[in-house]
Amino acid sequence: MQADRRRLNAPAGGTAPPVFAALPNTKLQRQTRTRKPDEHRKLFLQTGIVPSASGSAYYEIPPQSQQQTELLVPQTSSLKITCTVHGPRPLPRNAAFSPNLLLSTHVKFAPFATRNRRGYVRDASERDLGAHLETALRGVVIGERFPKSGCEVVVTVLEGEEDGWWAGSAEGKEGGWGMMSVLAGCITVASAALVDAGIDCVDLVSGGVAAVVHGAGGKDGVLVLDPAPSEHDGEIRAACVVGYLQSRDEVTEMWMKGDAGMQAEQLIDEAVKAASLARAVLAETVKEAAEIKLGKGDESAVPVNEGKGKSKDVVMTG
Amino acid sequence: MANGTAKPTGLAFSRETFAKLTPGPFLQAHLQQAEPVRANGRSLDAFRTPTINTGSLSHSNGSAVVRIGDTAIVCGVRAEVLLASDIPIPPSDDSSEDEMVEQLGLLVPNVELSTGCSPSHLPGNPPSTLAQALSYRILSLLHTANLINLQDLRIQYTEPPTDEDLPDEGPKVVTKAYWTLYLDVLCIALDGNPFDALWAGVLSALQNTQLPKAWWDPDREMIVCSPLASEATRLQLRHLPIASTFAVFSTASPIKARSEAQSWVLADPDDFEEAVCVETVSVVVTSEDDARESVLKLEKCGGGHVGKVEMGQCVRLAHQRWRDWQGVIGG
Numbered sequence: 001m002q003a004d005r006r007r008l009n010a011p012a013g014g015t016a017p018p019v020f021a022a023l024p025n026t027k028l029q030r031q032t033r034t035r036k037p038d039e040h041r042k043l044f045l046q047t048g049i050v051p052s053a054s055g056s057a058y059y060e061i062p063p064q065s066q067q068q069t070e071l072l073v074p075q076t077s078s079l080k081i082t083c084t085v086h087g088p089r090p091l092p093r094n095a096a097f098s099p100n101l102l103l104s105t106h107v108k109f110a111p112f113a114t115r116n117r118r119g120y121v122r123d124a125s126e127r128d129l130g131a132h133l134e135t136a137l138r139g140v141v142i143g144e145r146f147p148k149s150g151c152e153v154v155v156t157v158l159e160g161e162e163d164g165w166w167a168g169s170a171e172g173k174e175g176g177w178g179m180m181s182v183l184a185g186c187i188t189v190a191s192a193a194l195v196d197a198g199i200d201c202v203d204l205v206s207g208g209v210a211a212v213v214h215g216a217g218g219k220d221g222v223l224v225l226d227p228a229p230s231e232h233d234g235e236i237r238a239a240c241v242v243g244y245l246q247s248r249d250e251v252t253e254m255w256m257k258g259d260a261g262m263q264a265e266q267l268i269d270e271a272v273k274a275a276s277l278a279r280a281v282l283a284e285t286v287k288e289a290a291e292i293k294l295g296k297g298d299e300s301a302v303p304v305n306e307g308k309g310k311s312k313d314v315v316m317t318g
Numbered sequence: 319m320a321n322g323t324a325k326p327t328g329l330a331f332s333r334e335t336f337a338k339l340t341p342g343p344f345l346q347a348h349l350q351q352a353e354p355v356r357a358n359g360r361s362l363d364a365f366r367t368p369t370i371n372t373g374s375l376s377h378s379n380g381s382a383v384v385r386i387g388d389t390a391i392v393c394g395v396r397a398e399v400l401l402a403s404d405i406p407i408p409p410s411d412d413s414s415e416d417e418m419v420e421q422l423g424l425l426v427p428n429v430e431l432s433t434g435c436s437p438s439h440l441p442g443n444p445p446s447t448l449a450q451a452l453s454y455r456i457l458s459l460l461h462t463a464n465l466i467n468l469q470d471l472r473i474q475y476t477e478p479p480t481d482e483d484l485p486d487e488g489p490k491v492v493t494k495a496y497w498t499l500y501l502d503v504l505c506i507a508l509d510g511n512p513f514d515a516l517w518a519g520v521l522s523a524l525q526n527t528q529l530p531k532a533w534w535d536p537d538r539e540m541i542v543c544s545p546l547a548s549e550a551t552r553l554q555l556r557h558l559p560i561a562s563t564f565a566v567f568s569t570a571s572p573i574k575a576r577s578e579a580q581s582w583v584l585a586d587p588d589d590f591e592e593a594v595c596v597e598t599v600s601v602v603v604t605s606e607d608d609a610r611e612s613v614l615k616l617e618k619c620g621g622g623h624v625g626k627v628e629m630g631q632c633v634r635l636a637h638q639r640w641r642d643w644q645g646v647i648g649g
Contacts, residue, residue, distance in 0.1 A: 006445045006450055007428050007445060007450075007453065008427060012406050012423070013401070013405045014400075014404060015398035015400045016398060016399050016401075017398050018399055018543040019542055020543050021542045021543065021545070023545065023546070049390070049507060050388075050436075051388050051507065052435075052436045052437065052507065052589065053435075056507075063376070071546065071547060072528065072545050072546065072547045072550050073545045074376035084433075084435070106434075110392070111394070111428075111502040112375055112378045112381070112502055115377055117396050117500065120428065120430065152434065154433060154440065156433045156506070158392060159375060159377065
């Protein structure tokens, strides 16, 4: 790895991640999916975590079952994403005139987000996610209300979904299925942050992901929504992410991977169903945040010790 | 005018407008009252109370999320293996163990501010001067404080006795590898005073770190670790230094006489205050081996308004803060 001159680098000689020995006594058991095929995992969504940004949101899918504490290696990861929106801000002077809002998205995985440590430099998969996210958001933002302005949507993935079971075989993991759950989460969290920033949108866009999994002995694959790739190690045949607008019944972004065969349309329908479930959480979060904001505006000066205290007003004499 | 008995009436803008238009005089008006108070309602020497959550990241050996007011940071510690045979220039035998941690470069902190934490830190640029300076300050404080024992980071191997060994020589213990700790600190929200929060995050994450049991496998010629949590060891820190930062607001200007300038020392500045203050003081206090508290590091830069009296006051406040934090960090 090239030494990054602006960061503190690894010691000369290079380091390697630890290799774990197989346990002779205990047999590692893969967690299988216990939810129904059309049941989504519990979502947690909160807005307003970064007060200095125009809008922000935090999205989390907590781990399903109690993590086994006897093993140091984590069994599954939860998904944790933060998003901040800075905008609309004026474009720099030398930029060309643009009649619409210039949306720029950045997606970055934290170095501790995945099982293998990632670097700080943005790589191709992160740029790809950024492009997909921009496609999803571009269809929902009313750009012509903000000429000559730009908006930055910055997504940081603190913990990402894995591609398969960590102790399983290496085959079946090349699909990069974890990225699809991450993209669905990014779309939902970016939508919440945009609403928190007050940027005019046509509707709330939410992300949903569904997959075709090898059925038990059958030829036809089983359609499941919100797949956790660590539960379906090597069994995922195809997956699809959509960014969906529920009240207009429109899809702003779709990304399908793998061979779905005859079930392609059903796969898209399942993904749309997953997006509708995510939208329910999104709508509730946004409503609560709006109620808090409006409630704060009505209240008269309440003395607060930490934070912007409304102490007696100061009159500036000329 | 000629009579001039009536006082000019004050301008009737809202507080937020005044703060935006003239931040300096706005803060000065607050501080010049009979009971000085800051624009955010805190008194001059009040610090923000921190909230620390550890162990929330699943892929890190140790992690911490620290919130001080509106500043929030996430720190993750990852341990990787550095083979002794890969070290190009082994440290000399007469350097002490603490120096060896620095020479081998076993602690690698990195501060990432370009996460959109504030409008001035947007991604797409290489690390700014502030981010690089913060990374380096954390590295130098880690080495100065000698927090980690090199013995905790060594992976040793007792060589089996061979025929060439003398009969009364004990078994030879060789260091085969070292644990390298990557401390990645991401700033989620920035509202002034990043250094205190970053240092608290690094400290909590290191305290929370668990290193797996590792040994040298002579057949496979590599280091192998045990995945059982019961065999893992928690990293022991020698002591817990706490950092306190102060900003100095002064009314000095080149056109006024030096003696007319007033200055106030503000503890734990937030973003608004940092924008109008030029001078900062940073004090790191620790207590080694349960002895008396001592000052580990003292930094002052940006101006000349802090003299001996003010510095003594800052150090006293830093000692008080050290005592307050012992409960939060949990010695």
